Amino acid sequence: MLKEWGRCLLFFLVLTVITGLAYPLAVTGLAQLIFPRQANGSLVAQDGQVVGSRLIGQEFTSPYYFQGRPSASDYDAMDSGGPNYAPSSRALEQAVKQHYQALARENPGLTPQKTPLDLITDSASGLDPHISPQAALLQVPRIARARAVPEQEIVELVKRHIHPRWLGLYGEPRVNVLELNLALDRHFGRPAGGVNRHQVQVHRP
Template sequence: MKIYLISALRLSLVMLVVVALYLIFVFAGSKILPTQGNAEIINYKGQKFYANIGQDFKSIKYFHGRPSAVDYNAAGSAGSNKGPSNEEYLQTVQKRIDTLKMQNPEMNTAKVPVELVTASGSGLDPDISEQGALYQAKRIAKERNISLEKIENLINNQTEKPLLGLFGPSKINVLKLNIALDQTK
């Protein structure tokens, strides 16, 4: 019995050191990031927005992000927990597809980017793919009376490329894209 107790204490001490080193490494690593591990806050038109949290843009003059299972409430981050075989979920996704095609009639035959009709696991994803933004480009150009080429250049300029071209897909922060869109003459 005494041998097991000593072994358990040794293992506990080793794990305490390992976990402490891991926490120190993560904390120190976050401090070298541009935001130093804090939320990225954007002040725009007298309001404070968090770029790390998805926003709800309802107007057809703006790019729309991913749907949210929690109505963009950061206090209640969660997914819907409904799988692809759930009938209610399939109806919700179909409704989103129909709405998206109605808002973007010139894209009726184009493949709908999946992130525009499915919520993320957190329900707060602030990013969409380049294809998701390009799918909406013609509607934005028409609604704002801006050339499609200018909108496509804006999308290209706002696209964040993956680190070293390897880690993850390209993405666009919808809040930053819409602010840049508002600033476009």
């Protein structure tokens, strides 16, 4: 009986070392060696200070910047998730209307037919860092007015930041909102006023 218990204990200890120590260390080491940027959170720095992650969306409310997708979790990485409304839900219909009305106030001339769905619907995670090229281009007139720069220059900036489908097949063309907003500041300079707490900085819960 004691011999059997000894074998069980030894088996438990060996598996603990392999799966709880050796395997995590090996995976972490390989990740740091092969994909160091991704393994450390794909962080984005500006002037030596971390301002966000390429993988986690954050809120931008200033008229000088592109806005991302609505978030049911208020862009809180500790509370990731979507509203999970059914397509027939009245709550979903009401939420979409509210998102559209807010978007229309900030972007005059907008119509429902011209509105990309990703700007008026929550992402499944609440942390989507990307929007469609159409969603970015829709916001160009507002940003051009706020920054007093030609629209075409911002359009060209958007085009340079479009990520294509992976291998030309998978996913959809997309634009990373944080990267695009940082490019705005690099290209046109930081606005002298109207800065709020959501302007190009990490959103913390």
